[in-house]
Amino acid sequence: MTWSRGNMADGEEPEKKRRRVEELAEKMAVDSGHGGNARDWDGRWNHVQKFLERPGPFTHPDFEPSTESLHFLLETCKILVIGAGGLGCELLKNLALTGFRQIHVIDMDTIDVSNLNRQFLFRSKDVGRPKADVAADFINRRIPGCNVVPYFKKIQDFDESFYRQFHIIVCGLDSIIARRWMNGMLMSLLIYEDGVLDPSSIIPLIDGGTEGFKGNARVILPGMTACIDCTLELYPPQINFPMCTIASMPRLPEHCIEYVRVLQWPKEKPFGEDVPLDGDNPEHIKWVFQKSQERASEFNITGVTYRLTQGVVKRIIPAVASTNAVIAAACATEVFKIASSAYVPLNNYLVFNDVDGLYTYTFEAERKENCTACSQVPQDLKFAPSATLQDILEYLTENASLQMKSPAITATIDGKNRTLYLQTVASIEERTRPNLCKTLKELGLTDGQELAVADVTTPQTMLFKLHFTS
Ligand SMILES: [Zn+2]
Numbered sequence: 001m002t003w004s005r006g007n008m009a010d011g012e013e014p015e016k017k018r019r020r021v022e023e024l025a026e027k028m029a030v031d032s033g034h035g036g037n038a039r040d041w042d043g044r045w046n047h048v049q050k051f052l053e054r055p056g057p058f059t060h061p062d063f064e065p066s067t068e069s070l071h072f073l074l075e076t077c078k079i080l081v082i083g084a085g086g087l088g089c090e091l092l093k094n095l096a097l098t099g100f101r102q103i104h105v106i107d108m109d110t111i112d113v114s115n116l117n118r119q120f121l122f123r124s125k126d127v128g129r130p131k132a133d134v135a136a137d138f139i140n141r142r143i144p145g146c147n148v149v150p151y152f153k154k155i156q157d158f159d160e161s162f163y164r165q166f167h168i169i170v171c172g173l174d175s176i177i178a179r180r181w182m183n184g185m186l187m188s189l190l191i192y193e194d195g196v197l198d199p200s201s202i203i204p205l206i207d208g209g210t211e212g213f214k215g216n217a218r219v220i221l222p223g224m225t226a227c228i229d230c231t232l233e234l235y236p237p238q239i240n241f242p243m244c245t246i247a248s249m250p251r252l253p254e255h256c257i258e259y260v261r262v263l264q265w266p267k268e269k270p271f272g273e274d275v276p277l278d279g280d281n282p283e284h285i286k287w288v289f290q291k292s293q294e295r296a297s298e299f300n301i302t303g304v305t306y307r308l309t310q311g312v313v314k315r316i317i318p319a320v321a322s323t324n325a326v327i328a329a330a331c332a333t334e335v336f337k338i339a340s341s342a343y344v345p346l347n348n349y350l351v352f353n354d355v356d357g358l359y360t361y362t363f364e365a366e367r368k369e370n371c372t373a374c375s376q377v378p379q380d381l382k383f384a385p386s387a388t389l390q391d392i393l394e395y396l397t398e399n400a401s402l403q404m405k406s407p408a409i410t411a412t413i414d415g416k417n418r419t420l421y422l423q424t425v426a427s428i429e430e431r432t433r434p435n436l437c438k439t440l441k442e443l444g445l446t447d448g449q450e451l452a453v454a455d456v457t458t459p460q461t462m463l464f465k466l467h468f469t470s
Contacts, residue, residue: 040145045070048099051342060344069340070099074145077339078102080166082155082182084131085109086319087172087208089121090328095170096139096146098336103139104166106151106158107132112280118321155182156459163203164189168335170206172328177405177456179207180373183220183228184458187374190223197223204338204345208331210323213355217330218365219338219346222374226348226365229373233400234365242394243423244436253303256295257312260288266426279314288313326352372402372462381451381464385441389420393436396453404455411451413444420451440466 052069059065079100081091084107095103109131111122121138122131132150139148151158155178163169163185173179183205191201205220207228220227245251246259265277270287278284289309296304330350337343349365370377383392389409396404408422420435420443422428435443445451447468454461 040074045074045099048073051336052340059342063342069342073099073336073339074101076102077168078104078166079335079339080163080169081105081172082169082178083107083172083174084119084121084135084150085115085172085174086118086321086324087210087328087331088131089119089135090324091170091172091208091332092121092135092139092148094328094332095335096143096148098332100335100339101146103146104149104151105132105136106153106155107135108152108154118319118324155185160185160189166203168204168206168338170208170331170335172208172331174209176403179209180228180232180457181459183222184373184460186220186222187227188460192376206331206334206338208327210320210327213320213323213353215323215327215352216350217327217334217346217352218349219334220348226367227371227374229401230368230371231349231365232403242390242397243433244390247433250295250299250301253292253296253301253305253308254312256299256301256304257288257292257309259295260291261313262423263426263429264291277313279310285310285313323352323354326354368401373458379462379464380467382467382469383440384469385447386439388437388439389443390436392440392451393421396455404453404457406456408454409451410454411445411449440468 049067049070052073053065053067055063055065077100079095079102081088081095081103082105084092084105088105088107092103092105107130110128111119111126111131111134113124113127115131116122116124116127119131121135126134130150130152132152136148136150139146169182169186171179171182173182186203186205189201189203191198202222202224205222206217207220208217209215219225241255241258243262246255246262250256250259261277265288269275271284277288285306289304289306292304292309296302330346330352334346337345346362347364350362351360353359367374369375370379372379381392381395383395392409393407396402396407396409406423408424409420411418411420419428419432421432445466447466449466451464451466452461453464
């Protein structure tokens with residue numbers, strides 16, 4: 001271990017050393033001597049030009065080498081990166097060094113001290129600041145000519161006209177819900193004329209995902225290739241507990257924690273009005289933990305611990321820097337291939353695993369004929385009139401190809417638009433909860449009835465057609 005000993009030997013305090021290295025890095029950025037504007041020095045894009053200006057055995061069959069591709073890449077091509085975390089930092093760095101200059105980045109998070117081991121665009125002085133802002137500043141300062149535009153916002157804060165401006169969208173997210181929402185948004189941008197898809201309305205989505213030592217990268221051409229929802233079965237089932245169980249007959253410690261999280265927190269507002277439960281706030285977790293214990297003892301349930309409470313509230317996903325690096329590299333390569341048309345893109349799903357040795361392979365995920373997100377086929381719900389609304393709710397959340405999170409169900413009954421169940425607003429949840437135990441018939445639903453379902457997994461309301469079975 002000569003490396004670490006060598007580092008120790010200079011006797012410098014770690015904090016002091018870190019600062020010195022940072023100062024040096026900043027100085028290098030300034031000293032790269034190109035004034036931070038779009039001036040390109042000789043040979044700057046040699047590495048990219050090799051790929052764009054000559055043919056080769058792996059180039060796309062229709063590819064024509066030219067000097068114009070580089071110009072498009074540098075000046076015109078507009079990329080949206082979603083997420084400025086572990087994958088996002090890698091993506092921004094890779095894309096900027098590849099030559100992309102019109103990069104926008106959305107992230108709703110601020111920097112936490114635990115991010116600093118792998119989210120290398122952030123320093124300890126940045127803790128508490130928005131990830132998107134700091135990441136954009138770093139890249140713009142360090143890479144002359146690059147123009148990263150940050151948004152400290154949620155993806156849901158933007159509408160179709162915002163997303164339509166991009167040539168390619170890359171996702172580096174740790175949330176399946178956000179991914180599905182983004183997928184749904186790109187589907188809503190598609191234009192069909194007489195049932196034929198207008199190719200100019202397609203915005204390719206490159207999606208990277210990592211969990212510990214496993215990762216995947218995929219290329220989605222909305223309306224043409226398998227989308228996120230087509231392959232929902234590939235994701236681990238989300239831990240979801242039926243509301244009836246949580247509210248009235250808990251059996252597991254997790255049920256008690258969910259009860260406090262979903263029902264008691266919004267009702268009691270222990271930290272004031274409009275203070276959402278924050279999984280990183282020890283005071284919040286402690287409150288949920290104690291209330292969960294109380295509820296558990298009421299039902300003679302054991303096993304509620306602080307750790308379990310945090311696990312249920314936060315769904316902790318381990319992060320490994322090297323996995324992020326590999327997956328982001330694969331994603332950035334796909335962006336380059338699609339933007340330049342020089343190479344055949346990944347078709348369409350790459351799996352990476354280095355839990356034990358190293359394993360990777362690629363397969364073609366197939367479109368699902370009746371995909372809720374991309375198929376344009378109306379969805380049928382088959383239930384007996386004696387089934388309850390709870391049965392439908394469970395179907396929507398537990399069916400492997402739907403996996404909704406907190407569906408809100410509305411229907412037009414006797415000419416009136418009625419909310420049958422809505423979970424996300426505490427007062428409406430309480431008011432509509434009795435409906436869950438009612439049968440479809442009792443609710444006044446009829447055969448062929450349309451149900452409108454809204455969920456956080458998509459920006460669009462989904463229509464289902466109810467078919468009564470006997
Ligand atoms: Zn699909």
